[in-house]
Amino acid sequence: MTASHAQLSHPLRSQRLNQLTHQPHDRLEALVKSHEPFASRENFARFVTAQYLFQYDLQNLYNDPRLAQLVDDLPARCRVEAARLDLVDFGVPLPEGDESIRGRTLGVGAALAWIFVSEGSKLGAEFLFKKAAALQLDETFGARHLAEPAGGRAQGWKRFVKVLDGIELDAEQEREAEAAAIEAFERFAVHLERCFA
Numbered sequence: 001m002t003a004s005h006a007q008l009s010h011p012l013r014s015q016r017l018n019q020l021t022h023q024p025h026d027r028l029e030a031l032v033k034s035h036e037p038f039a040s041r042e043n044f045a046r047f048v049t050a051q052y053l054f055q056y057d058l059q060n061l062y063n064d065p066r067l068a069q070l071v072d073d074l075p076a077r078c079r080v081e082a083a084r085l086d087l088v089d090f091g092v093p094l095p096e097g098d099e100s101i102r103g104r105t106l107g108v109g110a111a112l113a114w115i116f117v118s119e120g121s122k123l124g125a126e127f128l129f130k131k132a133a134a135l136q137l138d139e140t141f142g143a144r145h146l147a148e149p150a151g152g153r154a155q156g157w158k159r160f161v162k163v164l165d166g167i168e169l170d171a172e173q174e175r176e177a178e179a180a181a182i183e184a185f186e187r188f189a190v191h192l193e194r195c196f197a
């Protein structure tokens with residue numbers, strides 16, 4: 001589905017980003033499923049490795065004081081530590097992340113767009129968490145990073161979106177945010193391909 005002009009000019013930034021990333025999301029969802037992450041614990045551990053690398057990319061943004069002023073529990077929302085512990089559960093060595101995303105200085109709009117993708121992925125994670133139960137994985141072993149966040153998925157998402165929709169960006173910053181959201185989806189796909197290679 002191609003986002004129509006009306007959708008892309010929706011007054012809410014979160015809705016515009018939703019529409020803009022509809023196709024990248026569908027592609028990524030299909031890519032995840034094509035690797036059958038729930039076929040075995042070994043496959044699932046590869047998926048967790050990709051999740052770890054993505055959270056590693058985002059770790060500095062989640063801890064950025066400029067952003068924590070806007071979203072008070074932002075540092076606690078990062079799942080790099082949960083994914084690390086999941087990998088420890090599987091006895092899988094930590095992959096070495098690179099600094100190509102972490103090392104950047106992003107404007108607030110682009111930074112929040114990266115976090116938008118990570119926070120949004122917690123919604124789909126509800127389904128993935130349920131499927132992980134078939135592998136006897138849960139919030140205490142192997143699937144911590146998919147577990148429901150404190151305060152609930154929907155509430156955490158709503159609070160984040162309110163901030164995202166409330167900040168003022170100029171046209172240039174708006175474009176940077178849109179590009180960042182798309183890049184974040186592409187980055188996750190790169191991690192997946194690496195981890196299932």
Ligand code: HEM
Nearest residue numbers: 018025028029032116117118120121123124125127128188
């Ligand atoms: C790295 C980013 C993301 C990944 C890897 C990801 C992955 C997935 C996967 C694999 C599913 C299918 C779950 C299942 O049915 O078994 C899913 C569903 C879903 N995702 Fe994402 N997602 C990401 C980002 C987002 C974002 C940014 C949003 C919202 C803005 C979002 C919202 C949803 C919702 C609501 C579902 C539920 C089913 C649906 O409506 O399609 N996801 N996601």
